[in-house]
Amino acid sequence: MKQFLLLLLISFFLVGCSSVDKLVKRGDNALAIGEYAEAAAWYRKAYIRTPTKDRDQRGVLSFKLAEAYRRYGNVARALGSYRTAERYHYTDTTTCLHEGDMMRMMGDYKGAREAYNRHLEKFPNDEAAIFGLRSCADAEDGADFSAIYTVKPASLFNSSRSDYYPQYAGTDGDMLYFTTTRRQVQGSDLSGITAMKPGDIYFSKKDEKGRWKTPEPVEGLNSEYDEGTASFNTAGNTMYLTICRTDGQYPRMAEIYKSQRSDAKWGKPALQKITADTLSSYAHPALAPDGRTLYFVSDMPGGLGGFDIWRVISDDKGTGIVENLGPEINTPGNELFPTFRENGDLYFSSDGRYPNFGGLDLYVAKPQAASAGWHVSHLPKPMNSPADDFGITFEHGHNHGYFSSSRSTGGRGWDKIFEFSYPEQLQTVKGWVYEQDGYELPAAQVYMVGTDGTNEKIPVQTDGSFERPVREGVQYMFLAVCDGYLNYHQTLKPDTVAAPVQHVLQFPLPSINIPVLVRGIHYQFDKAELTDSSRVALDRLVKLLRQNPNVTIELSSHCDYRGTDAYNDELSQRRAQSVVDYLIKGGVEKERLTAKGYGKSRPKVVTRKIAETYPFLHVGDTLTTARIDTLAEEQREIANALNRRTEFRVLRTTYGLFDEKGNLRPEALKKREDESSAATREEDMEVEVYD
Secondary structure (H helix, E strand, C coil): CHHHHHHHHHHHHHHHHHHHHHHHHHHHHHHHCCCHHHHHHHHHHHHHHCCCCCHHHHHHHHHHHHHHHHHCCCHHHHHHHHHHHHHCCCCCCCHHHHHHHHHHHCCCHHHHHHHHHHHHHHCCCCHHHHHHHHHHHHHHHCCECCCCCEEEECHHHCCCCCEEEEEECCCCCCEEEEEECCCCCCCCCCCCCCCCCCCEEEEEEECCCCCECCCEECCCCCCCCEEEEEEECCCCCEEEEEEECCCCCCCCCEEEEEEEEECCEECCCEECCCCCCCCCCEEEEEECCCCCEEEEEECCCCCCCCCEEEEEEEECCEEEEEEECCCCCCCCCCEEEEEECCCCCEEEEECCCCCCCCCCEEEEEEEECCCCEEEEEECCECCCCCCCEEEEEECCCCCEEEEEECCCCCCCCCCEEEEEECCCCCEEEEEEEEECCCCECCCCEEEEEECCCCEEEEECCCCCEEEEEECCCCCEEEEEECCCECCEEEEECCCCCCCCEEEEEEEEECECCCCEECCCCCECCCCCCECHHHHHHHHHHHHHHHHCCCCEEEEEEECCCCCCHHHHHHHHHHHHHHHHHHHHHCCCCHHHEEEEEEECCCCCECCHHHHHHCCCCCCCCECCHHHHHCCCHHHHHHHHHHHCEEEEEEEECCCCCECCCCCECHHHHHHHHHHHHHHHHCCCCCCCEEC
């Protein structure tokens, strides 16, 4: 009898092992083709059937279960399974690393740091763990702009399952499309990837009172497959979308489709073939504002790792050359969900960039015309959270819209749509108008012109200041004028910002009546050659003369009292001529320029500004040899430096306006307007903007 019972127990054990092995194999097969939820279900069954005393097997299954949960976004269950694996002493090369990742996505930065440090004890200098530690610090130190940003759930669009990737269609702001896995979608089977129904595209339209109507499915577009991430051209009559078709034996590769709208109905989607590669996914299409360049994500060969953002010129003739956006945008992690604002700013999500609060974070990439590259910025709290944040859309011309986030679903991997807004007037400009080397000019006027139609004459306050709101992406020109002074232009084009910013512009107006010091001009020792450090000051002077095309000036150079009169006269003349030659090369007519070297014959007269800076000098002092000899040694050097200077004074303000008979030339007035306008548009000149 005992022998019979022993054989029976062995038989049960062998059957149990065989059953568990089959369940694990099914889970492995499902994981291999991307059916993560189905893989988790098989692994869980195998785990339940594994005896508690078989700790090694339970550790392995816990890790496999955690991997499946992690890949379809069930952060809470993934974290629990990683911890179980660690409790069973199964520490795969990534167990502690992913445990840290999951805790970071749950907002437990202290626990995440501990997990990353445990990983680094075994794998020192591992870049992924170092990234995780740095991201924890970023999240804890990141500024919270909740007083500026308003973020709240968009309850009307959200269901009991996932709702994500909202996108406006067209520029009217009255149509919003999004992806949903709610119970009413067309597919009947649960997805092996997410354990939810396949996604469908729904839309909502505003009624006559501007309120959103109840969302409904897009007719003729949805099927039993996964449809989602719809984006649109500017007119709103072309839709690009992602479709994932089902295959029970092979991985499901995402593909990009295109649909055209005729009247109120969308046509059958047509496949947009990007490349001949059939083993890679192509998803998340976004059409650039130019209407021709299609941005998308793919894991095709040639990327930087994970999913990258790519682009291709697409039109009726097909697609052109496929281009990876490169390391300015892409990382070894995943870059997903590209979208555009009408000004060309590219928004996307990434889990591989600094800073990062956890999971996918939202970033904005601004195109840089000069370098043909991008400047990438991280969106602040509360736009980003420890969870996944992605799929943003802006109402045309406004700082409000919608985005997706899994922040409020307890780590279950369900995405919801959130509404956001921040003040339309988030930025201001404050200007200061003053006499160059002098004081404020309350009698001045400032003209403000913008590419958005702004055209305003602004009075200056008693302290010489003015202040006005400005809008991001608008090119502004400011012109300061005052009787007795030359005009001065400044330009400003504000970028998108996450917090209130005040841009400060300086308007130092050169006097027409007294000599004006040209700061920052330096010569080689005992020579007339200009140093490279003088270019900034000289280019600024070229700009000033172009902005005032009817002015002629005398450009003078002065020396200190050391050296003979003849030597100083000759050296100062050559130095003045060097400056004039530079201005001529910069495009200033030589007839407008006179070079004069005064040597040491015109010592500096102390102004109120100089006396305030150097209390040992007094207003009205002339820095002659006799006066300088009364000073201490250190003070004498300062006085000599004040005498060594380059100045200009205005000779005429009517150059080119009159003919030889004294009649006003109409063409000269037009030239004056054209040249002044051209100088204002000059974008490569130095602009003194202090933020």
